[in-house]
Amino acid sequence: MQSPWLQQALLSESAHNITPLDRDLKVDVVIVGGGYTGLWTAIELKNRDPSMDVAIIEKDICGAGASAANAGFALPMWLQLPLLEKISNTSKAIHIGRASIAAIDDIREISLSNDIDTQISHSNTIWGATCEKQSGHWDKMLSLMEAFQVHSYQVLDKHKIQQMTGSDSLIAGVIDTASIMIHPGNLVRGLRRVALNKGVRIFEKTPMTKLGRTTPPTVETTKGKITARKVVLAMYGWSLSIPELRRSAMVMFTDAAMTVPIPDKLRDIGFYDAPGFTDSRTFIESIRPTSDGRVMVTKSGGWLPFGDRLDACPEYTCRSENELRRVLESYHPSLKDVEIEGTWCGPIDRTMDGLPTFGRLPTCPHIVFGYGYSGAGIVPSRVGSHILASLVQDLKDEWTSCPLVRPLKKDFPNEPFRWIGGHIVKSAIERKDRLDHEGLAVGPITKFWLQFTPKSYKPS
Protein backbone atom coordinates (compact mmCIF):
# COMPACT_ATOMS: atom_id res chain seq x y z
CA MET A 1 0.00 0.00 0.00
CA GLN A 2 2.25 2.82 -1.26
CA SER A 3 1.01 6.35 -0.74
CA PRO A 4 0.77 8.58 -3.84
CA TRP A 5 3.56 10.65 -2.22
CA LEU A 6 5.91 7.66 -2.38
CA GLN A 7 4.76 6.68 -5.86
CA GLN A 8 5.42 10.23 -7.10
CA ALA A 9 8.84 10.31 -5.43
CA LEU A 10 9.88 6.96 -6.91
CA LEU A 11 8.68 7.98 -10.38
CA SER A 12 10.91 11.04 -10.31
CA GLU A 13 14.02 8.97 -9.50
CA SER A 14 16.18 8.11 -12.50
CA ALA A 15 17.39 4.85 -10.99
CA HIS A 16 16.41 3.03 -7.87
CA ASN A 17 18.81 0.30 -6.88
CA ILE A 18 17.75 -1.88 -4.00
CA THR A 19 20.62 -3.60 -2.25
CA PRO A 20 19.62 -6.22 0.33
CA LEU A 21 22.26 -7.36 2.82
CA ASP A 22 23.76 -10.69 1.69
CA ARG A 23 26.72 -11.20 4.04
CA ASP A 24 28.01 -10.60 7.55
CA LEU A 25 29.22 -7.07 8.23
CA LYS A 26 31.14 -5.09 10.84
CA VAL A 27 30.38 -1.38 11.08
CA ASP A 28 30.64 1.45 13.59
CA VAL A 29 26.90 2.09 13.67
CA VAL A 30 23.94 0.20 12.27
CA ILE A 31 20.60 1.95 12.11
CA VAL A 32 17.41 -0.10 11.90
CA GLY A 33 14.75 1.80 9.92
CA GLY A 34 15.02 3.94 6.80
CA GLY A 35 12.53 6.72 7.54
CA TYR A 36 13.23 10.31 8.59
CA THR A 37 14.64 9.25 11.98
CA GLY A 38 17.10 6.72 10.60
CA LEU A 39 18.18 8.81 7.61
CA TRP A 40 18.58 12.11 9.49
CA THR A 41 20.59 10.27 12.17
CA ALA A 42 22.87 8.69 9.57
CA ILE A 43 23.41 12.10 7.92
CA GLU A 44 24.04 13.77 11.28
CA LEU A 45 26.60 11.11 12.25
CA LYS A 46 28.40 11.52 8.92
CA ASN A 47 28.37 15.32 9.32
CA ARG A 48 29.97 14.96 12.73
CA ASP A 49 32.49 12.30 11.72
CA PRO A 50 32.83 11.56 7.98
CA SER A 51 35.09 8.56 8.73
CA MET A 52 32.37 6.78 10.70
CA ASP A 53 31.14 3.59 9.00
CA VAL A 54 27.34 3.85 9.12
CA ALA A 55 24.86 1.33 7.70
CA ILE A 56 21.06 1.42 7.56
CA ILE A 57 18.88 -1.65 7.22
CA GLU A 58 15.29 -1.17 6.13
CA LYS A 59 12.78 -3.99 5.92
CA ASP A 60 11.10 -2.52 2.83
CA ILE A 61 12.42 0.52 0.97
CA CYS A 62 13.32 3.87 2.52
CA GLY A 63 10.11 5.83 2.97
CA ALA A 64 7.83 2.79 3.00
CA GLY A 65 6.96 3.44 6.66
CA ALA A 66 5.22 6.59 7.86
CA SER A 67 7.71 9.03 6.36
CA ALA A 68 6.20 8.98 2.88
CA ALA A 69 2.66 8.32 4.10
CA ASN A 70 2.07 11.44 6.15
CA ALA A 71 0.22 14.68 5.50
CA GLY A 72 3.34 16.84 5.27
CA PHE A 73 2.52 19.38 8.00
CA ALA A 74 5.97 20.29 9.38
CA LEU A 75 5.17 21.82 12.75
CA PRO A 76 7.47 23.44 15.31
CA MET A 77 7.45 21.97 18.81
CA TRP A 78 6.41 25.12 20.68
CA LEU A 79 3.12 23.59 21.81
CA GLN A 80 5.06 20.99 23.78
CA LEU A 81 6.90 23.69 25.78
CA PRO A 82 4.65 23.63 28.87
CA LEU A 83 5.01 19.86 29.20
CA LEU A 84 8.74 19.93 28.45
CA GLU A 85 9.16 22.62 31.09
CA LYS A 86 7.20 20.53 33.57
CA ILE A 87 9.46 17.51 33.12
CA SER A 88 12.71 19.54 33.01
CA ASN A 89 13.14 23.31 33.24
CA THR A 90 12.44 26.43 31.18
CA SER A 91 15.78 26.66 29.39
CA LYS A 92 15.80 22.98 28.41
CA ALA A 93 12.24 23.28 27.13
CA ILE A 94 13.11 26.36 25.09
CA HIS A 95 16.17 24.57 23.71
CA ILE A 96 13.86 21.95 22.16
CA GLY A 97 11.50 24.62 20.83
CA ARG A 98 14.40 26.44 19.16
CA ALA A 99 15.81 23.16 17.86
CA SER A 100 12.49 22.51 16.16
CA ILE A 101 12.66 25.87 14.37
CA ALA A 102 16.23 25.01 13.33
CA ALA A 103 14.92 21.65 12.09
CA ILE A 104 12.48 23.43 9.75
CA ASP A 105 15.42 25.51 8.49
CA ASP A 106 17.39 22.27 7.99
CA ILE A 107 14.59 20.84 5.83
CA ARG A 108 14.79 23.99 3.69
CA GLU A 109 18.57 23.97 3.59
CA ILE A 110 19.08 20.29 2.78
CA SER A 111 16.43 20.56 0.05
CA LEU A 112 18.09 23.58 -1.52
CA SER A 113 21.64 22.32 -1.37
CA ASN A 114 20.80 18.83 -2.64
CA ASP A 115 18.15 19.66 -5.19
CA ILE A 116 15.41 17.83 -3.26
CA ASP A 117 11.98 18.81 -4.56
CA THR A 118 10.41 19.13 -1.10
CA GLN A 119 7.77 21.51 -2.50
CA ILE A 120 7.83 23.66 0.60
CA SER A 121 4.69 25.73 1.04
CA HIS A 122 4.84 28.65 3.43
CA SER A 123 1.08 28.88 3.62
CA ASN A 124 1.18 27.49 7.17
CA THR A 125 -1.26 25.37 9.12
CA ILE A 126 -4.49 26.37 10.85
CA TRP A 127 -5.87 24.62 13.93
CA GLY A 128 -9.59 25.09 13.60
CA ALA A 129 -12.77 24.25 15.42
CA THR A 130 -15.80 22.82 13.69
CA CYS A 131 -18.15 23.21 16.67
CA GLU A 132 -18.54 25.51 19.68
CA LYS A 133 -17.42 22.83 22.14
CA GLN A 134 -14.08 22.50 20.39
CA SER A 135 -13.53 26.22 20.00
CA GLY A 136 -11.48 28.43 22.28
CA HIS A 137 -9.49 25.65 23.95
CA TRP A 138 -6.39 27.30 22.52
CA ASP A 139 -6.82 30.40 24.74
CA LYS A 140 -4.87 28.75 27.54
CA MET A 141 -2.21 27.56 25.11
CA LEU A 142 -1.82 31.06 23.66
CA SER A 143 -1.34 32.66 27.05
CA LEU A 144 1.26 30.00 27.89
CA MET A 145 3.04 30.79 24.61
CA GLU A 146 3.03 34.50 25.51
CA ALA A 147 4.78 33.60 28.75
CA PHE A 148 7.48 31.84 26.71
CA GLN A 149 7.75 34.86 24.36
CA VAL A 150 6.57 32.70 21.45
CA HIS A 151 4.55 34.86 19.10
CA SER A 152 4.07 32.62 16.10
CA TYR A 153 0.41 31.72 16.77
CA GLN A 154 -2.40 34.06 15.74
CA VAL A 155 -6.10 33.68 16.44
CA LEU A 156 -8.35 33.79 13.37
CA ASP A 157 -12.10 34.27 13.18
CA LYS A 158 -14.44 32.40 10.86
CA HIS A 159 -14.37 35.14 8.24
CA LYS A 160 -10.57 35.29 8.09
CA ILE A 161 -10.30 31.49 7.82
CA GLN A 162 -12.86 31.53 5.04
CA GLN A 163 -10.80 34.16 3.20
CA MET A 164 -7.62 32.15 3.60
CA THR A 165 -8.93 28.66 2.80
CA GLY A 166 -12.20 29.13 0.97
CA SER A 167 -13.87 26.91 3.59
CA ASP A 168 -16.64 28.09 5.88
CA SER A 169 -16.66 24.94 7.98
CA LEU A 170 -14.30 26.24 10.67
CA ILE A 171 -15.88 28.61 13.16
CA ALA A 172 -12.55 29.85 14.59
CA GLY A 173 -8.92 28.84 14.70
CA VAL A 174 -5.26 29.58 15.25
CA ILE A 175 -2.63 29.84 12.53
CA ASP A 176 0.85 28.50 13.19
CA THR A 177 3.00 30.96 11.24
CA ALA A 178 6.24 29.02 11.79
CA SER A 179 4.90 25.84 10.16
CA ILE A 180 5.45 24.78 6.56
CA MET A 181 3.93 22.08 4.37
CA ILE A 182 6.13 19.68 2.44
CA HIS A 183 6.07 16.76 0.00
CA PRO A 184 6.89 14.01 2.51
CA GLY A 185 7.83 11.41 -0.10
CA ASN A 186 10.34 13.63 -1.87
CA LEU A 187 11.89 14.59 1.47
CA VAL A 188 12.46 11.02 2.66
CA ARG A 189 13.75 9.83 -0.71
CA GLY A 190 15.95 12.92 -0.91
CA LEU A 191 17.40 12.18 2.52
CA ARG A 192 18.18 8.66 1.29
CA ARG A 193 20.13 10.14 -1.64
CA VAL A 194 22.02 12.53 0.65
CA ALA A 195 22.89 9.69 3.04
CA LEU A 196 24.17 7.53 0.17
CA ASN A 197 26.27 10.43 -1.15
CA LYS A 198 27.84 10.79 2.27
CA GLY A 199 28.91 7.15 2.18
CA VAL A 200 26.15 5.61 4.30
CA ARG A 201 25.51 2.02 3.22
CA ILE A 202 21.78 1.36 2.84
CA PHE A 203 20.44 -2.19 2.73
CA GLU A 204 16.78 -2.27 1.75
CA LYS A 205 14.47 -5.29 1.77
CA THR A 206 16.50 -6.32 4.81
CA PRO A 207 14.39 -6.82 7.96
CA MET A 208 16.07 -7.20 11.31
CA THR A 209 15.14 -10.67 12.58
CA LYS A 210 17.01 -10.61 15.89
CA LEU A 211 18.64 -8.01 18.11
CA GLY A 212 21.65 -9.16 20.11
CA ARG A 213 21.90 -7.25 23.38
CA THR A 214 25.60 -8.09 23.65
CA THR A 215 28.84 -6.11 23.75
CA PRO A 216 29.24 -5.28 20.92
CA PRO A 217 25.57 -5.50 19.95
CA THR A 218 24.43 -7.40 16.86
CA VAL A 219 21.60 -7.15 14.37
CA GLU A 220 20.63 -10.33 12.56
CA THR A 221 18.92 -10.47 9.20
CA THR A 222 17.99 -13.45 7.04
CA LYS A 223 21.20 -13.33 5.01
CA GLY A 224 23.76 -11.73 7.30
CA LYS A 225 24.65 -10.59 10.78
CA ILE A 226 25.83 -7.04 11.50
CA THR A 227 28.14 -6.41 14.42
CA ALA A 228 28.37 -2.76 15.39
CA ARG A 229 29.76 -0.55 18.10
CA LYS A 230 26.30 0.98 18.41
CA VAL A 231 22.82 0.14 17.17
CA VAL A 232 20.17 2.80 16.57
CA LEU A 233 16.56 1.63 16.60
CA ALA A 234 14.69 4.08 14.35
CA MET A 235 11.70 1.80 13.93
CA TYR A 236 8.80 4.14 14.75
CA GLY A 237 5.64 2.12 15.57
CA TRP A 238 7.48 -1.12 14.81
CA SER A 239 9.44 -0.41 18.01
CA LEU A 240 6.63 -2.32 19.72
CA SER A 241 8.37 -5.49 18.51
CA ILE A 242 11.17 -4.66 20.98
CA PRO A 243 9.93 -5.92 24.38
CA GLU A 244 11.71 -3.13 26.31
CA LEU A 245 9.93 -0.45 24.23
CA ARG A 246 6.51 -2.04 24.03
CA ARG A 247 4.77 -0.55 27.04
CA SER A 248 5.79 3.08 26.49
CA ALA A 249 3.73 3.56 23.34
CA MET A 250 0.72 2.31 21.43
CA VAL A 251 -0.12 2.41 17.74
CA MET A 252 -3.28 3.39 15.94
CA PHE A 253 -3.57 3.94 12.20
CA THR A 254 -4.64 7.11 10.38
CA ASP A 255 -6.51 6.92 7.07
CA ALA A 256 -5.70 9.19 4.15
CA ALA A 257 -6.87 10.02 0.64
CA MET A 258 -5.52 12.16 -2.19
CA THR A 259 -7.40 13.54 -5.18
CA VAL A 260 -6.18 13.83 -8.75
CA PRO A 261 -4.77 17.28 -9.65
CA ILE A 262 -7.56 19.88 -9.78
CA PRO A 263 -5.64 23.20 -9.68
CA ASP A 264 -8.28 25.23 -11.55
CA LYS A 265 -11.05 24.04 -9.26
CA LEU A 266 -8.90 24.88 -6.22
CA ARG A 267 -8.27 28.38 -7.59
CA ASP A 268 -12.04 28.82 -8.03
CA ILE A 269 -12.80 27.89 -4.42
CA GLY A 270 -9.81 29.72 -2.90
CA PHE A 271 -7.92 26.61 -1.76
CA TYR A 272 -4.97 26.72 -4.18
CA ASP A 273 -1.71 27.48 -2.36
CA ALA A 274 -3.82 28.01 0.77
CA PRO A 275 -2.99 26.97 4.35
CA GLY A 276 -3.79 23.41 5.26
CA PHE A 277 -5.94 22.92 8.32
CA THR A 278 -6.93 20.43 10.96
CA ASP A 279 -10.02 20.35 13.12
CA SER A 280 -10.10 19.94 16.89
CA ARG A 281 -11.57 16.48 17.18
CA THR A 282 -9.53 14.04 19.22
CA PHE A 283 -9.60 11.83 16.13
CA ILE A 284 -8.32 14.73 14.13
CA GLU A 285 -9.25 15.42 10.52
CA SER A 286 -6.91 17.35 8.26
CA ILE A 287 -7.07 18.73 4.75
CA ARG A 288 -4.39 20.42 2.67
CA PRO A 289 -3.68 21.42 -0.90
CA THR A 290 -0.55 20.07 -2.57
CA SER A 291 1.74 22.15 -4.74
CA ASP A 292 0.45 20.42 -7.90
CA GLY A 293 -3.16 21.26 -7.05
CA ARG A 294 -4.39 18.06 -5.42
CA VAL A 295 -6.12 17.82 -2.06
CA MET A 296 -5.10 15.41 0.68
CA VAL A 297 -7.35 14.53 3.62
CA THR A 298 -6.64 12.44 6.70
CA LYS A 299 -8.73 11.06 9.53
CA SER A 300 -7.11 9.56 12.59
CA GLY A 301 -8.54 6.86 14.86
CA GLY A 302 -8.39 4.05 12.30
CA TRP A 303 -7.19 0.46 12.61
CA LEU A 304 -5.86 -0.70 15.98
CA PRO A 305 -3.21 -3.43 15.63
CA PHE A 306 -2.88 -6.28 18.11
CA GLY A 307 0.51 -5.97 19.83
CA ASP A 308 3.31 -5.30 17.36
CA ARG A 309 1.47 -6.77 14.38
CA LEU A 310 1.49 -3.56 12.36
CA ASP A 311 2.17 -5.42 9.14
CA ALA A 312 -1.05 -7.37 9.54
CA CYS A 313 -2.77 -4.12 8.57
CA PRO A 314 -5.30 -4.89 5.86
CA GLU A 315 -4.43 -3.63 2.39
CA TYR A 316 -7.15 -1.04 2.66
CA THR A 317 -8.02 1.84 4.96
CA CYS A 318 -10.26 1.46 8.00
CA ARG A 319 -12.65 3.97 6.43
CA SER A 320 -14.05 3.53 2.95
CA GLU A 321 -13.21 5.93 0.14
CA ASN A 322 -16.71 7.35 0.59
CA GLU A 323 -16.10 8.12 4.26
CA LEU A 324 -12.87 9.94 3.39
CA ARG A 325 -14.73 11.73 0.60
CA ARG A 326 -17.24 12.89 3.23
CA VAL A 327 -14.35 14.45 5.19
CA LEU A 328 -13.32 16.29 2.03
CA GLU A 329 -16.90 17.34 1.34
CA SER A 330 -17.46 18.63 4.86
CA TYR A 331 -14.71 21.23 4.36
CA HIS A 332 -15.19 21.89 0.65
CA PRO A 333 -18.65 20.74 -0.50
CA SER A 334 -17.90 21.54 -4.14
CA LEU A 335 -15.17 18.86 -4.17
CA LYS A 336 -17.53 16.03 -3.32
CA ASP A 337 -17.39 14.40 -6.76
CA VAL A 338 -13.70 14.91 -7.42
CA GLU A 339 -11.83 11.77 -8.42
CA ILE A 340 -9.77 10.24 -5.61
CA GLU A 341 -6.42 8.98 -6.90
CA GLY A 342 -5.48 6.90 -3.89
CA THR A 343 -6.39 5.97 -0.34
CA TRP A 344 -3.97 4.54 2.19
CA CYS A 345 -3.33 4.37 5.90
CA GLY A 346 -0.31 4.45 8.16
CA PRO A 347 0.60 3.92 11.81
CA ILE A 348 0.85 6.65 14.45
CA ASP A 349 3.08 5.77 17.41
CA ARG A 350 1.62 7.43 20.49
CA THR A 351 3.07 7.93 23.94
CA MET A 352 0.73 8.76 26.80
CA ASP A 353 1.97 12.36 27.14
CA GLY A 354 2.39 12.97 23.40
CA LEU A 355 6.16 13.53 23.59
CA PRO A 356 8.68 11.32 21.77
CA THR A 357 11.10 9.28 23.87
CA PHE A 358 14.82 8.78 23.24
CA GLY A 359 17.33 6.79 25.23
CA ARG A 360 19.43 3.68 25.66
CA LEU A 361 17.90 0.26 25.94
CA PRO A 362 17.95 -0.67 29.65
CA THR A 363 19.17 -4.15 28.71
CA CYS A 364 22.06 -2.91 26.54
CA PRO A 365 23.50 0.63 26.69
CA HIS A 366 25.01 0.26 23.19
CA ILE A 367 21.54 0.17 21.66
CA VAL A 368 19.79 3.55 21.43
CA PHE A 369 16.27 4.32 20.29
CA GLY A 370 13.85 7.11 19.42
CA TYR A 371 10.10 6.83 18.81
CA GLY A 372 6.67 7.99 20.02
CA TYR A 373 6.18 11.08 17.84
CA SER A 374 2.44 10.91 18.50
CA GLY A 375 1.34 12.12 15.08
CA ALA A 376 3.89 14.86 14.43
CA GLY A 377 7.29 13.42 13.55
CA ILE A 378 8.54 15.39 10.55
CA VAL A 379 10.24 18.08 12.62
CA PRO A 380 10.90 16.11 15.85
CA SER A 381 12.69 13.36 13.88
CA ARG A 382 15.32 15.92 12.81
CA VAL A 383 15.59 17.17 16.41
CA GLY A 384 15.83 13.52 17.46
CA SER A 385 18.70 12.86 15.06
CA HIS A 386 20.90 15.23 17.10
CA ILE A 387 19.91 13.35 20.24
CA LEU A 388 20.54 9.92 18.72
CA ALA A 389 23.90 11.00 17.28
CA SER A 390 25.02 12.30 20.68
CA LEU A 391 23.84 9.09 22.37
CA VAL A 392 25.80 7.07 19.79
CA GLN A 393 28.90 9.16 20.47
CA ASP A 394 28.46 8.80 24.25
CA LEU A 395 28.50 12.59 24.61
CA LYS A 396 27.27 14.47 27.64
CA ASP A 397 25.83 17.50 25.90
CA GLU A 398 22.66 19.57 25.52
CA TRP A 399 21.12 16.76 23.45
CA THR A 400 21.72 13.82 25.77
CA SER A 401 20.62 15.92 28.76
CA CYS A 402 17.48 17.21 27.03
CA PRO A 403 14.03 16.31 28.41
CA LEU A 404 13.23 13.97 25.51
CA VAL A 405 15.90 11.57 26.80
CA ARG A 406 13.89 10.01 29.57
CA PRO A 407 13.17 6.71 31.25
CA LEU A 408 10.82 4.29 29.53
CA LYS A 409 7.37 4.14 31.03
CA LYS A 410 4.83 1.38 31.42
CA ASP A 411 1.80 3.42 30.41
CA PHE A 412 0.19 0.78 28.21
CA PRO A 413 -0.77 -2.74 29.30
CA ASN A 414 0.30 -5.96 27.66
CA GLU A 415 -1.95 -7.80 25.24
CA PRO A 416 -4.76 -8.69 25.13
CA PHE A 417 -5.67 -5.90 27.59
CA ARG A 418 -4.08 -3.23 25.39
CA TRP A 419 -6.17 -4.19 22.37
CA ILE A 420 -9.41 -4.59 24.35
CA GLY A 421 -8.85 -1.37 26.33
CA GLY A 422 -7.77 0.41 23.15
CA HIS A 423 -11.07 -0.42 21.49
CA ILE A 424 -13.07 0.80 24.49
CA VAL A 425 -11.14 4.11 24.62
CA LYS A 426 -11.49 4.42 20.84
CA SER A 427 -15.29 4.12 21.13
CA ALA A 428 -15.31 6.69 23.93
CA ILE A 429 -13.35 9.15 21.78
CA GLU A 430 -15.65 8.60 18.79
CA ARG A 431 -18.64 9.21 21.05
CA LYS A 432 -17.13 12.41 22.47
CA ASP A 433 -16.24 13.75 19.02
CA ARG A 434 -19.84 13.11 17.90
CA LEU A 435 -21.51 14.55 21.02
CA ASP A 436 -19.30 17.67 20.85
CA HIS A 437 -20.81 18.38 17.45
CA GLU A 438 -24.31 17.81 18.77
CA GLY A 439 -23.63 20.24 21.62
CA LEU A 440 -24.09 17.48 24.20
CA ALA A 441 -21.94 16.45 27.15
CA VAL A 442 -20.56 12.93 27.53
CA GLY A 443 -21.84 10.67 30.29
CA PRO A 444 -19.79 9.42 33.26
CA ILE A 445 -18.79 6.09 31.68
CA THR A 446 -17.46 7.74 28.53
CA LYS A 447 -15.73 10.32 30.71
CA PHE A 448 -14.07 7.56 32.71
CA TRP A 449 -12.59 5.92 29.61
CA LEU A 450 -11.53 9.25 28.10
CA GLN A 451 -8.95 9.70 30.85
CA PHE A 452 -6.89 6.97 29.12
CA THR A 453 -6.67 8.94 25.85
CA PRO A 454 -3.02 9.48 24.85
CA LYS A 455 -2.22 13.18 24.49
CA SER A 456 -1.76 14.71 21.10
CA TYR A 457 0.66 17.32 19.79
CA LYS A 458 -2.20 19.74 19.10
CA PRO A 459 -3.38 22.43 21.53
CA SER A 460 -5.78 21.08 24.10
Ligand SMILES: Cc1cc2nc3c(=O)[nH]c(=O)nc-3n(C[C@H](O)[C@H](O)[C@H](O)COP(=O)(O)OP(=O)(O)OC[C@H]3O[C@@H](n4cnc5c(N)ncnc54)[C@H](O)[C@@H]3O)c2cc1C
Ligand atom coordinates in the same frame (compact mmCIF):
# COMPACT_ATOMS: atom_id res chain seq x y z
C1 LIG B 1 -1.34 9.18 7.69
C2 LIG B 1 -0.27 9.88 8.50
C3 LIG B 1 -0.25 11.27 8.55
C4 LIG B 1 0.76 11.92 9.27
N1 LIG B 1 0.83 13.28 9.18
C5 LIG B 1 1.87 13.93 9.75
C6 LIG B 1 2.03 15.32 9.56
O1 LIG B 1 1.26 15.97 8.85
N2 LIG B 1 3.07 15.93 10.19
C7 LIG B 1 3.98 15.23 10.95
O2 LIG B 1 4.90 15.84 11.50
N3 LIG B 1 3.88 13.89 11.10
C8 LIG B 1 2.86 13.22 10.52
N4 LIG B 1 2.77 11.87 10.65
C9 LIG B 1 3.78 11.16 11.45
C10 LIG B 1 5.13 11.04 10.72
O3 LIG B 1 4.92 10.48 9.44
C11 LIG B 1 6.07 10.14 11.52
O4 LIG B 1 6.15 10.62 12.85
C12 LIG B 1 7.47 10.08 10.93
O5 LIG B 1 7.42 9.68 9.58
C13 LIG B 1 8.34 9.12 11.73
O6 LIG B 1 9.53 8.87 11.03
P1 LIG B 1 10.33 7.55 11.37
O7 LIG B 1 11.54 7.52 10.53
O8 LIG B 1 10.53 7.45 12.84
O9 LIG B 1 9.33 6.37 10.99
P2 LIG B 1 9.17 5.56 9.60
O10 LIG B 1 9.21 6.44 8.43
O11 LIG B 1 7.97 4.68 9.76
O12 LIG B 1 10.48 4.69 9.57
C14 LIG B 1 10.63 3.52 10.34
C15 LIG B 1 11.13 2.46 9.38
O13 LIG B 1 11.54 1.31 10.11
C16 LIG B 1 11.34 0.20 9.26
N5 LIG B 1 11.37 -1.02 10.09
C17 LIG B 1 10.49 -1.38 11.04
N6 LIG B 1 10.82 -2.56 11.57
C18 LIG B 1 11.98 -2.95 10.96
C19 LIG B 1 12.81 -4.10 11.06
N7 LIG B 1 12.53 -5.10 11.91
N8 LIG B 1 13.90 -4.17 10.27
C20 LIG B 1 14.20 -3.17 9.39
N9 LIG B 1 13.43 -2.07 9.24
C21 LIG B 1 12.33 -1.96 10.02
C22 LIG B 1 9.98 0.48 8.64
O14 LIG B 1 9.78 -0.25 7.45
C23 LIG B 1 10.04 1.98 8.41
O15 LIG B 1 10.42 2.31 7.09
C24 LIG B 1 1.75 11.17 9.98
C25 LIG B 1 1.72 9.78 9.94
C26 LIG B 1 0.73 9.13 9.21
C27 LIG B 1 0.72 7.63 9.16
